[in-house]
Amino acid sequence: MADSLVIIPTYNEKENIEKIIHKVFSLGTPYDILVVDDGSPDGTAAIVKGLQSDYPEQLFIEERKGKLGLGTAYIHGFKWALARAYQYIFEMDADFSHNPEDLLRLRNECSQGGADMAIGSRYIKGVNVVNWPMNRVLMSYFASVYVRFITGINIQDATAGFVCFTRPVLEKIPLDKIQFVGYAFQIEMKFKAIQYGFNVTEVPIIFTDRTDGVSKMNTGIFREAFFGVIQLKLESLFRKDN
Ligand SMILES: Nc1nc2c(ncn2[C@@H]2O[C@H](COP(=O)(O)OP(=O)(O)OP(=O)(O)O)[C@@H](O)[C@H]2O)c(=O)[nH]1
Ligand SMILES: [Mg+2]
Numbered sequence: 001m002a003d004s005l006v007i008i009p010t011y012n013e014k015e016n017i018e019k020i021i022h023k024v025f026s027l028g029t030p031y032d033i034l035v036v037d038d039g040s041p042d043g044t045a046a047i048v049k050g051l052q053s054d055y056p057e058q059l060f061i062e063e064r065k066g067k068l069g070l071g072t073a074y075i076h077g078f079k080w081a082l083a084r085a086y087q088y089i090f091e092m093d094a095d096f097s098h099n100p101e102d103l104l105r106l107r108n109e110c111s112q113g114g115a116d117m118a119i120g121s122r123y124i125k126g127v128n129v130v131n132w133p134m135n136r137v138l139m140s141y142f143a144s145v146y147v148r149f150i151t152g153i154n155i156q157d158a159t160a161g162f163v164c165f166t167r168p169v170l171e172k173i174p175l176d177k178i179q180f181v182g183y184a185f186q187i188e189m190k191f192k193a194i195q196y197g198f199n200v201t202e203v204p205i206i207f208t209d210r211t212d213g214v215s216k217m218n219t220g221i222f223r224e225a226f227f228g229v230i231q232l233k234l235e236s237l238f239r240k241d242n
Helices: 017-025 044-051 070-082 100-111 134-151 167-172 183-195 219-238
Strands: 004-010 032-037 059-063 088-091 117-121 163-166 200-204
Touching: 004 017, 004 044, 004 070, 004 100, 017 032, 017 044, 017 100, 032 044, 032 070, 044 059, 059 070, 070 088, 070 167, 070 183, 088 100, 088 167, 100 117, 100 163, 100 200, 117 183, 134 183, 134 219, 163 167, 163 183, 183 200, 183 219
Parallel strands: 004 032, 004 088, 032 059, 117 200
Antiparallel strands: 088 163, 117 163
16 A cells, blocks of 8 residues: 555546556556546446556545535545545546646655645746636636635635645544535635644646546536635634634
8 A cells, every 4th residue: 555645536537537547657656546436427437447457456436426526525535545544645636637747746845845735836936827718717816816815825826626635634624524515625625724733835836728528617616616715714713613
């Protein structure tokens, strides 16, 4: 068993999943992979299961019945990781927007750089986003500005979904109380980690738009993030138990 687990949530990623699994296992550093699939109608889970004999004891899958959202998929994965001995637990998309080569840079930031949680950040040195339509870049960038303004957290890429958590962070955050499922989930995890006093650092990455498969972004996810940020801040002010 590796000490690092890459959690990849999937919903209809048949074009990407096999490639990304091979890529992660071809890296110099040993990682285990947990795919959390939400009953993808396109057969993503079957592809993963077909690969398990190539990577025994390294490739795992958890299947849920329907599309329950990215946030709850990660919570499921975090609990799975904590039930085992993993020390570094990663979030990574299946669609190659996050370059698996950067996993090591995130890990090093924690293992050598003193971070408790390392975030792959698009907005540290300018805007490092390739092929996203301008409206999407602007929305994402100003979402981070908005989050900084409302919550006061000093994170340049608040909705980033490429993250390395050290085990103590996930042990400390009450996972059953995490409320949000979309981009707001990503904000909430960062907000909570900082609230608990963990050292949260950003590592510059280049984010590339997916070339295969389709986006699951929708207006509900946007709305949740917009109001969720205000809710997070208010709760942190008025409730001392979270
Ligand atoms: N298990 C699970 N995975 C999901 C769900 N929604 C999205 N995903 C996965 O989460 C990752 C990020 O989703 P994306 O659709 O790429 O979202 P995005 O990166 O904001 O948008 P695009 O890159 O434009 O598609 C991908 O690996 C998706 O397959 C869900 O409800 N359940
Ligand atoms: Mg994506």
